[in-house]
Amino acid sequence: MDWVNTILQGVLLGGLYALFAAGLSLIFGVMRLVNVAHGDLIVLAAYLALVVTGTLGLDPLAALAVVVPLMALLGYLLQRLLLNRTLGDDLLPPLLVTFGLSVIIQNALLEIFSADSRRLQAGPLEVASLTLPGGLAVGVLPLLQFFLAVLVIAGLQLLFYRTPLGRAFRATSDDPAVARLMGLDNRHVFALAMALSLAVVAVAGVLLAVRSNFDPAIGPARLIFGFEAVIIGGLGSLWGTLVGGVLLGVAQSVGAKLDPGWQILAGHLLFLLVLAIRPEGLFPKVRG
Amino acid sequence: MNTNNQRITRRSVMAAGWASTLAAPALGQGANRPIRIGHVSPRTGPLAAFGEADAFVQEGILRAIGQGIRVGNRIHPVQILSRDSQSNPSRAAEVAAELILRDRVDLITAAAAPDTVNPVSDQAEVNEVPCITTNCPWQPYFFGRRGDPQRGFEWTWHFFWGLEDVIDAFLALWSGAETNKVVGGLFPNDADGNAWGDSRLGLPPALARNGYRLIDTGRFQPFSNDFTAQISAFKAANVQIVTGNLTPPDFATFWTQAGQQGFRPKIVTIGKALLFPSAVAALGERGHGLSTEIWWTPSHPFRSGLTGQTARELAAAYTQATGRPWTQPVGYQHALFEVAIDVLKRAERLEPRAILDAIRRTDYRSIIGPVRWGSGPVKNVAKTLLVAGQWKRRPNGAFDLVVTTNATAPEIPVGGQLELLD
Numbered sequence: 001m002d003w004v005n006t007i008l009q010g011v012l013l014g015g016l017y018a019l020f021a022a023g024l025s026l027i028f029g030v031m032r033l034v035n036v037a038h039g040d041l042i043v044l045a046a047y048l049a050l051v052v053t054g055t056l057g058l059d060p061l062a063a064l065a066v067v068v069p070l071m072a073l074l075g076y077l078l079q080r081l082l083l084n085r086t087l088g089d090d091l092l093p094p095l096l097v098t099f100g101l102s103v104i105i106q107n108a109l110l111e112i113f114s115a116d117s118r119r120l121q122a123g124p125l126e127v128a129s130l131t132l133p134g135g136l137a138v139g140v141l142p143l144l145q146f147f148l149a150v151l152v153i154a155g156l157q158l159l160f161y162r163t164p165l166g167r168a169f170r171a172t173s174d175d176p177a178v179a180r181l182m183g184l185d186n187r188h189v190f191a192l193a194m195a196l197s198l199a200v201v202a203v204a205g206v207l208l209a210v211r212s213n214f215d216p217a218i219g220p221a222r223l224i225f226g227f228e229a230v231i232i233g234g235l236g237s238l239w240g241t242l243v244g245g246v247l248l249g250v251a252q253s254v255g256a257k258l259d260p261g262w263q264i265l266a267g268h269l270l271f272l273l274v275l276a277i278r279p280e281g282l283f284p285k286v287r288g
Numbered sequence: 289m290n291t292n293n294q295r296i297t298r299r300s301v302m303a304a305g306w307a308s309t310l311a312a313p314a315l316g317q318g319a320n321r322p323i324r325i326g327h328v329s330p331r332t333g334p335l336a337a338f339g340e341a342d343a344f345v346q347e348g349i350l351r352a353i354g355q356g357i358r359v360g361n362r363i364h365p366v367q368i369l370s371r372d373s374q375s376n377p378s379r380a381a382e383v384a385a386e387l388i389l390r391d392r393v394d395l396i397t398a399a400a401a402p403d404t405v406n407p408v409s410d411q412a413e414v415n416e417v418p419c420i421t422t423n424c425p426w427q428p429y430f431f432g433r434r435g436d437p438q439r440g441f442e443w444t445w446h447f448f449w450g451l452e453d454v455i456d457a458f459l460a461l462w463s464g465a466e467t468n469k470v471v472g473g474l475f476p477n478d479a480d481g482n483a484w485g486d487s488r489l490g491l492p493p494a495l496a497r498n499g500y501r502l503i504d505t506g507r508f509q510p511f512s513n514d515f516t517a518q519i520s521a522f523k524a525a526n527v528q529i530v531t532g533n534l535t536p537p538d539f540a541t542f543w544t545q546a547g548q549q550g551f552r553p554k555i556v557t558i559g560k561a562l563l564f565p566s567a568v569a570a571l572g573e574r575g576h577g578l579s580t581e582i583w584w585t586p587s588h589p590f591r592s593g594l595t596g597q598t599a600r601e602l603a604a605a606y607t608q609a610t611g612r613p614w615t616q617p618v619g620y621q622h623a624l625f626e627v628a629i630d631v632l633k634r635a636e637r638l639e640p641r642a643i644l645d646a647i648r649r650t651d652y653r654s655i656i657g658p659v660r661w662g663s664g665p666v667k668n669v670a671k672t673l674l675v676a677g678q679w680k681r682r683p684n685g686a687f688d689l690v691v692t693t694n695a696t697a698p699e700i701p702v703g704g705q706l707e708l709l710d
Contacts, residue, residue, distance in 0.1 A: 002520055009516040009549075016513065107332060114612075115336030117536035119570035127547025127574070139548025212513075213540035213570050217334040217375075221511045249514070256517035260508035261477060263517070 014249030015146030018242040019204040020226035023197035029236030030193040037102040039223030045205025060120040075198030079191040109216035120209040234281025326387035326396035333375025338400035345621040352595040373404040381407035399423040409444040418643040419444040426450040426669040440667030447670040457676040460695035472522040474532030477507035515542040533559035536567040565613040576681035584619035592655040623654040673697035
């Protein structure tokens, strides 16, 4: 039963990693941009949610209704005004710019909100749990978080493969030059992709903020799991990202079960193993 | 914050400088060179909460000093050159070297955790500049710098408590409570966690000696997102007391998961994570009743030898000036400058050896209690008082830190009784 619990908790944790990763995977898939500020944007979303819950008196999940569109708008502007100018044949400029962005966001948050450790209060929901047969207790919040992750990824998948916008994303991803010839405005398409990515970041940020304390400096520590989930799942593949997140979560909790010192290591080992055996990830993006 | 603060410092220093130049002829002396005190602490980065009170404290100190302090028979204006370590040891070493070599400070000070205190002390030691530090348990300070207990250091001096004091304070805290004496330990794989969980000098042998059974699942990486393994082990062993040393986010993750997975200990006493009122307030109702080590509170019965403020007055002034609740570093930051100024006043000349001599002879009552080198566990360490207590939530959501045991330092008044969580 202990092992069932371990794996179950690992799967639920994987949901959070998948959410961290989905936004990264999406923009990498569309425009080959590695967003180093992703973790800090998650923290920014958490602070935004803190302000929204504080001023409007909403509970954290309701605050999503405000935070998601705000972050999406921020994403659009960020891409349109800044990141589009860095895109080109060279991967380095966007990498450097987002790195700078990461430093700026951390320090701006420190300046505005101080170094205090904060938390979004979700009341009794925080520790509510379901008792399953066999004495297993599963937190309602992790469960919710997992289903939100599945929902978000299913939503993105639908959007990518069933809508004109998704077609535009895929077209620009496959060949930006030809997409432009067909009348697509790449700058706009990229900005929409970033908007979408930050909408997902908003969901991840709110969930992170309910789950644990956060402060301005915590972003980068969260980023690495997102990256690993993307690589394990396969670059640019959305369902792969979910699978990657879940595998990472399970590897960590199984590692921790054997010895708590192996928790993070087990995740990294899985990541290296996948890189060694299948460098393109488990579910590389299908082309064409 | 940084620029703002430097502006305050610079302006206050200018004012002090003016005053002294104007006053100097009246005293029948020429203009004397200013004394430069270097100060390094984390203003930004993960440890920024420790440096939060710096600006406030320095302003108060400079105001109290006024036109200067008397060294020998001359009045010297005082400058405090404060630098941000960015919570980063390389940066701390860099700014310390700059303060020593370029700004030629007479005395260097540093505070808050080994990442800042150790590199600054190392720079001072090599460059032979007197150095006073605080706010870092003495073992990571001394052994982290490869100190030899027989020889000690020459130029670098530290005042704070040590691991043995935490252990005593925690045991005193638990001794009155009805528990099964089974303790769950959470020790991450970082400097603090390894020291606390050390099988020779840490909590494990002390707990065994006092009849506690420790469930220690082993070191884990900080910023873990999942504590299921630890929680399952604690549940299986019927753990009633949880202890350890965690960062605030790690503790919040653990405590939320413990609630979700139905683990309800009677006492939770954690180092580091529960130091700041903001971190505890962030836990909401689940912050009530958590316990921690206490180094300084407004109810400590001491006053500043420099400004004359009591602990309570200093804390109130901080809250009034910043609109924020008092924190434990407020007292220690203030004490650091108190001790530095006391040392400089007693120095016979403004010259490194004379200042060093004055440090050795320190016997001072500061806002955090007595500071005196010579009777500590090693040559360069003066031990300060440590007690333990519990956070209690007021109906309006604010938290009070109440001292519930003073067995380790009877001069500190007890504010209430330990309440069990469950």
